[in-house]
């Protein structure tokens with residue numbers, strides 16, 4: 001059985017005070033939830049969040065570089081994330097792909113590095129509206145998944161989380177139909193089975209992301225292939241994120 005995982009992606013929102021307040025309240029409210037709960041906060045919030053010593057709510061970052069250290073102005077190393085209590089790191093988010101021009105090759109290096117240092121990647125894949133209209137959804141997610149995982153060892157795979165996030169559903173209020181998302185996620189799992197083994201593919205958790213809110217989370221979680229959600233906008237408010245986790 002795969003433990004459901006619901007992660008909040010706070011993107012470029014919340015100063016330290018706001019982050020601490022939200023995380024404290026969340027920790028109290030979801031204590032007894034069977035769901036694994038993660039907050040992926042801006043880098044500047046991580047030391048203060050780590051100092052709270054949260055036990056139920058786990059910490060994640062939203063990006064990292066693939067080198068240990070060096071002259072890489074503006075970048076954050078994997079070891080720095082471990083140092084401030086991160087267990088997870090989002091990699092290949094569509095905003096990184098589109099705005100910051102990250103390609104599959106760069107994302108692959110980051111995924112391998114994260115797995116090698118013991119950070120759990122939340123690897124994002126998903127098609128654009130144009131690709132969906134052209135009937136290319138499955139082809140796109142299969143290619144993104146395959147390229148991102150090139151060189152990843154089978155024994156590292158249980159630390160991987162994949163988030164299927166159709167680009168057109170992110171921040172738009174327009175979510176993917178739950179059965180549709182289930183079908184795409186089944187295709188991603190099949191890709192894992194082809195690349196590794198059917199047994200390993202069954203162990204990897206695959207989330208849906210894109211306009212998840214309290215009103216639609218249940219539909220997604222009822223799907224057999226969907227193991228959780230990556231939540232942007234609706235994770236910023238503690239009431240709405242709590243209701244999502246307690247779906």
Ligand code: PGA
Pocket residue numbers: 009165169170171172173209210211212230231232233234
């Ligand atoms: P959203 O964002 O929930 O605001 O659509 C999801 C994401 O970007 O991970």
